Amino acid sequence: MAPVIDTLRLTAEEAATLLEGGEVSAGELRAAYLDAIAERDPQLHCFLKTVDESEGDGVPIALKDVISTKGVETTAGSKILSGYVPVFDSTVAARCKDAGLQLLGKTNTDEFAMGSSTENSAFGPSRNPWDPTRVPGGSGGGSAAAVTAGMAPWALGSDTGGSIKQPSALCGNVGLRPTYGSVSRYGIVAFASSLDQVGPVAKTVRDAALLYSIIAGRDRCDSTTAELPEPVRLPEGDSLAGLRIGVPTELNEAEGIEPGVREAVRKAIELAEGLGAEVGECSLPRSVRYGLPCYYLIAPAEASSNLSRYDGVRFGIRAEGESYQELVERTRDEGFGDEPKRRIMLGTYALSAGYYDAFYGQAQKVRTLIIDEHREAFDRFDVLACPTSPTVAFPIGERAADPLAMYASDLLTIPSCLAGLPGLSIPCGLSDRLPVGLQLIGPQFGENLLFRVGHALEEAIGFDTVPLRWRTRSDPVRGQIPARVGSDPTGLTPEETV
Amino acid sequence: MSGLSLTLTQFPMAISREEVLHVAGLAWLALTAEEVDRLTGELDKILDAVGIVAELDLADVPPTSHPLDLVNVWEEDVPRDSLALEDVLASAPEPENGLFRVPTWRQ
Numbered sequence: 001m002a003p004v005i006d007t008l009r010l011t012a013e014e015a016a017t018l019l020e021g022g023e024v025s026a027g028e029l030r031a032a033y034l035d036a037i038a039e040r041d042p043q044l045h046c047f048l049k050t051v052d053e054s055e056g057d058g059v060p061i062a063l064k065d066v067i068s069t070k071g072v073e074t075t076a077g078s079k080i081l082s083g084y085v086p087v088f089d090s091t092v093a094a095r096c097k098d099a100g101l102q103l104l105g106k107t108n109t110d111e112f113a114m115g116s117s118t119e120n121s122a123f124g125p126s127r128n129p130w131d132p133t134r135v136p137g138g139s140g141g142g143s144a145a146a147v148t149a150g151m152a153p154w155a156l157g158s159d160t161g162g163s164i165k166q167p168s169a170l171c172g173n174v175g176l177r178p179t180y181g182s183v184s185r186y187g188i189v190a191f192a193s194s195l196d197q198v199g200p201v202a203k204t205v206r207d208a209a210l211l212y213s214i215i216a217g218r219d220r221c222d223s224t225t226a227e228l229p230e231p232v233r234l235p236e237g238d239s240l241a242g243l244r245i246g247v248p249t250e251l252n253e254a255e256g257i258e259p260g261v262r263e264a265v266r267k268a269i270e271l272a273e274g275l276g277a278e279v280g281e282c283s284l285p286r287s288v289r290y291g292l293p294c295y296y297l298i299a300p301a302e303a304s305s306n307l308s309r310y311d312g313v314r315f316g317i318r319a320e321g322e323s324y325q326e327l328v329e330r331t332r333d334e335g336f337g338d339e340p341k342r343r344i345m346l347g348t349y350a351l352s353a354g355y356y357d358a359f360y361g362q363a364q365k366v367r368t369l370i371i372d373e374h375r376e377a378f379d380r381f382d383v384l385a386c387p388t389s390p391t392v393a394f395p396i397g398e399r400a401a402d403p404l405a406m407y408a409s410d411l412l413t414i415p416s417c418l419a420g421l422p423g424l425s426i427p428c429g430l431s432d433r434l435p436v437g438l439q440l441i442g443p444q445f446g447e448n449l450l451f452r453v454g455h456a457l458e459e460a461i462g463f464d465t466v467p468l469r470w471r472t473r474s475d476p477v478r479g480q481i482p483a484r485v486g487s488d489p490t491g492l493t494p495e496e497t498v
Numbered sequence: 499m500s501g502l503s504l505t506l507t508q509f510p511m512a513i514s515r516e517e518v519l520h521v522a523g524l525a526w527l528a529l530t531a532e533e534v535d536r537l538t539g540e541l542d543k544i545l546d547a548v549g550i551v552a553e554l555d556l557a558d559v560p561p562t563s564h565p566l567d568l569v570n571v572w573e574e575d576v577p578r579d580s581l582a583l584e585d586v587l588a589s590a591p592e593p594e595n596g597l598f599r600v601p602t603w604r605q
Contacts (some may be wrong), residue, residue, distance in 0.1 A: 315589035315590060315591075322604075324601050329526050332526055342540060342541070345522065349521045349545070358552060365554075403540060
C-alpha cells in the first residue's frame with residue numbers, strides 16, 4: 001500500500017530523507033504532489049502547465065513560468081508567448097535537473113513578472129491559499145501559493161523589485177531574493193536586467209538554503225554572475241548572540257504599513273533580542289522616499305529594451321499585417337497586456353531624447369545614493385529587519401485598476417533590490433488571520449547570515465505554514481509520516497477541517 | 499499608500515496625447531484610440547509620482563548601471579555546437595525554407 005504523504009506539511013528536506021531511506025519512491029512522491037494539484041489547483045490556479053513525466057528521481061519542484069524549460073511551454077504569463085516551447089534549458093532549470101529534481105510544472109506569474117498580485121497574468125489570477133478571495137502576491141504568486149498549498153515542496157521564482165519576497169510574505173512561507181549576480185539569468189525571460197534575480201520559495205529556511213545551494217554560483221552563460229565567496233551553509237542552532245540587527249525607521253514606520261503587520265514584525269524583532277541579538281535603530285531616508293520612483297524609472301526603461309525582442313517573427317503569436325512594421329506593431333498591441341504596455345511606454349519615454357537625463361540618468365544617480373545609504377547601515381549592523389509587505393494579502397480586484405496603488409505594494413522590498421542586496425522573507429505571525437512576512441536584508445553575498453538569522457527566528461516564532469482553513473483537529477501530527485511541526489503563535493483554533 | 503502618492507509641482511510633466519502617440523511609435527505599439535486616451539492619463543500620473551527624483555541635486559553623484567563590482571574575465575574561444583536549424587524554427591509563426599517569412603518593409 002502506498003504511504004500517505006501529507007504534502008501540506010512535508011518539507012523538501014524531509015522528502016529527500018524519505019527518498020534516501022527508501023520509505024517512498026520518486027514516483028509515489030511525484031504522484032502525491034500531482035494529486036494535491038488535481039485537488040487544489042482548480043480553485044487556486046497556481047499552475048499554467050503541469051508536466052506528466054519528468055526526468056529525475058529526486059524531490060519534485062515547480063518553476064515560475066519565466067524560467068525556460070526545454071520542451072515545456074514557457075509563456076511568462078503573456079499571450080505574446082503562448083505556444084512558445086524553449087529549445088534549451090535555462091541554467092537554473094538545468095541545475096535543478098542535474099540535482100535530480102523532478103519538474104512538476106510551470107507556475108503562474110504576472111505578465112513578464114510585472115505586478116504584485118498575479119492579476120496581470122494573461123491566463124487569469126492565482127488565489128491565496130489562506131483566503132481564495134485574496135491575491136497571493138506577485139509576480140511569483142503561483143510559486144508561493146503552490147508551496148503553501150502543498151502542491152510543490154519548493155519552487156523557484158524571480159524577483160526584480162519584490163516578486164519572490166512579497167508573495168512569500170502574503171502566502172506565509174519563506175522566499176529568498178539572492179544577491180544580484182549570485183544566480184544565473186541565462187534562459188530567464190528578461191524584465192529589468194540590472195535587477196532581475198532568480199531565487200527559492202520554500203516552507204523552511206533550511207529548504208530555501210538547500211535550493212539556493214543547487215542554483216547559485218557563476219555561470220559562463222551569464223557574464224553578470226560571480227563565484228560565491230563561501231559555500232552555502234545549512235543553518236543550525238538558535239543563538240543570535242553577537243548579531244547586530246538594524247531596524248530602519250523609514251522601512252518600519254512608512255505610511256501605509258498596517259498596524260497588525262507592524263505589530264507582528266515588532267514581536268519578531270523582540271524575539272531576536274531574546275535570542276541574543278543586539279537591536280538598534282537606523283535610517284534609510286532617501287532609499288524609502290526615492291526608492292519606488294527610482295525603480296519605476298529604471299525597471300520600465302530596461303523592460304522597454306528587453307521587450308523589444310517580441311516582434312512576432314521568430315516565436316510566439318503573430319498578428320496579420322500588410323507590411324513588416326504593421327505586423328510587428330499589431331503583434332505587440334495584441335500580444336502584450338495592459339501592464340507591459342504601460343511599462344514599455346513609460347520606459348521608452350524615460351529613455352527618449354530630451355528626457356533621458358531628467359528621468360533615467362537621474363534615477364541611476366539616485367540608485368547610487370541608495371547603495372551608499374545601505375552600505376552605511378551595514379557598517380553598523382549585520383542584518384536589517386522590517387516588514388516585507390506593508391499589508392497582508394489584499395482582495396482580488398482591490399488595486400487592479402490603480403497602477404500606483406499596485407506599485408506601492410513593493411515599497412519596502414524595492415530599496416534593497418536597487419542596492420543589489422539579498423533579502424529573505426519569513427512568516428512571523430498573522431494579522432486579520434492572514435500571514436505577515438518579516439524581511440531580513442543582508443550585505444552583498446550575505447545569504448549564509450540571512451539563513452542563520454532566518455532559521456533561528458523561524459524556530460523561535462514557530463509559525464505554522466498550513467493555512468488555517470486546512471488545519472485539522474489531528475494536527476500537528478497528520479498522516480502516517482511524521483513531519484516537522486511548530487506551535488502556532490496566534491493561538492487561533494482551526495475553523496474548518498478538510 | 500505612501501511613496502508614489504506624492505504630487506510634486508516643481509517638476510510639471512503633463513504628457514500630451516501627441517507625445518503618447520510619438521512614444522508608441524518609438525516602441526512599435528499600434529495602440530487603439532481607447533488605449534492612447536487611457537495611457538495619457540495613467541502615464542501623466544505615474545510621471546508625476548516618479549518625477550520627484552528631480553528634486554535631488556545629484557550633479558556630483560556618479561550613476562549606477564549595475565549593482566555588482568565586476569571585472570572583465572577572459573574565456574578561451576572554444577567552438578561549441580549551435581542549435582539545429584529545425585529547433586530554431588520550431589516556434590516560428592511562419593517558417594519557410596529555413597527562414598523566417600515576413601511581409602515587405604513599408605516604404
